[in-house]
Amino acid sequence: MSSMVTVTETDERSPLLHNSGEITPFTSPSPESSSSATDPKQRLVSLDVFRGLTVAKVSSKPAATKKVILRAIKLFLLGLILQGGYFHGRDDLTYGVYINNIRWMGVLQRIAIGYLLASITEIWCVNKNEVNSAVTFVKKYYIQWVVVVLLGVLYMVLLYxxxxxxxxxxxxxxxxxxxxxxxxxxxxxxxxxxxxxxxxxxxxxxxxxxxxxxxxxxxxxxxxxxxxxxxxxxxxxxxxxxxxxxxxAPFDPEGLLSSLMAAITCFLGLQYGHIMVHYKGHMQRIMIWLVSSSSLLVLGYVLTVTGVPLSKPLYTLSYMCITTGASGILFLAIYYTADVINIQKPMILFQWMGLNALIVYALAACEIFPAALQGFYWRSPENNLFNATELLFETVLHSEKWGKLVFVLFEIIFWGLFAGFLHIKGIYIKL
Incomplete structure (x- = not known):
């Protein structure tokens, strides 16, 4: 998974975004879709699908920094609870963790690090210059690019x-x-x-x-x-x-050094959001995103060919480039479908999951819901509804691999509908 973060707008419903007096929501309607962009009930669907972080108007930098730090701490602590070893996942009906063996790092902890670094630079390191060309765009955000280079160099020097x-x-x-x-x-x-x-x-x-x-x-x-x-x-x-x-031997795929390279994806996603803010035309945005994403994909491929392996556990430079570039292409496809040609219904599941991403991640990706469901079984723990559903797909399709694939797709649809139910009821889980 690329930890790409897009700067778009703040929203009190999104669990990882600011919503305070110090950080004012920012909207950037395009001329082609001003009616949908300015109506708070009909926001751009792609922003819900691939949304992230913005600190658009900061009236008090110290207050905003305090809120960013508190948000990062809460996210880190939630990661400790979900992935620190207390919950044992599927096929294990026990829980609890010996403090001396608690796992310090995890996915949410890594996101907290990237979120903190990107937020701090957005608050303190972005000047007030007006953007009216590519040159002024670079001048406005050049310090963030300096941070990206420093993180990348530090990672490569330590790795090799x-x-x-x-x-x-x-x-x-x-x-x-x-x-x-x-x-x-x-x-x-x-x-x-x-x-x-x-x-x-x-x-x-x-x-x-x-x-x-x-x-x-x-x-x-x-x-x-x-x-x-x-x-x-x-x-x-x-x-x-x-x-x-x-x-x-133990090894943490969300370790400290690899999290430095993962944090770079937050900065790259930040620039995608900056493009959304400063360039108003659909085709102008699309061309910039397309060139940026394609360049990252080509760079990642060249690095792989020249000896930098594609490794998620190490979060190598080639892996970062390819996954971020692929995320950009996917975002571009969703943006074009939902906002340019206005085909929004196929994206509704992604929109719903984006509005309640945290609860979906906790229940599904951290396997809290499957583990709880497996607690109800017939005669032996293996005979539970979760395993029975997976076995049903494998039996019907006469293939273990295809059965698992269909079961995973079924899970995605289920959680999309669950998030949609929460959206209809006006329930949004946030930190």
């Missing part, structure tokens, strides 16, 4: 420059097929390299182990699904014979 020595971790008996006696055993991972992007010896894991602690990292990283670590690859499964020790 840090020396990763040999390191060790503890394996608890019963969690592996390695020869571990009763209790725990210390496993040693041999590295002694610099600039490695392989699972056991990269600088991303090194920084997280040093600053966060091994016990506070994600315990089921994606590399446990590789052929070296799972007989059921590309899914989780038992360890194959002679599996390397690092297969059992």
């Amino acid at each position: 420059g840090l020396y990763v020595p040999d390191w060790e971790f503890e394996v608890v008996n019963g969690n592996s097929s390695l020869s571990v006696p009763n209790g725990t055993e210390t496993q040693v991972v041999h590295c002694g390299v610099r600039g490695s992007l392989e699972p056991p010896c990269n600088a991303v894991g090194l920084i997280d182990r040093f600053l966060l602690g091994e016990s506070h990292l994600y315990q089921r990283p994606v590399y446990k699904r590789t052929e070296e670590c799972s007989v059921n690859s590309p899914d989780y499964g038992p360890l194959p014979p002679n599996a390397p020790a690092w297969c059992l």
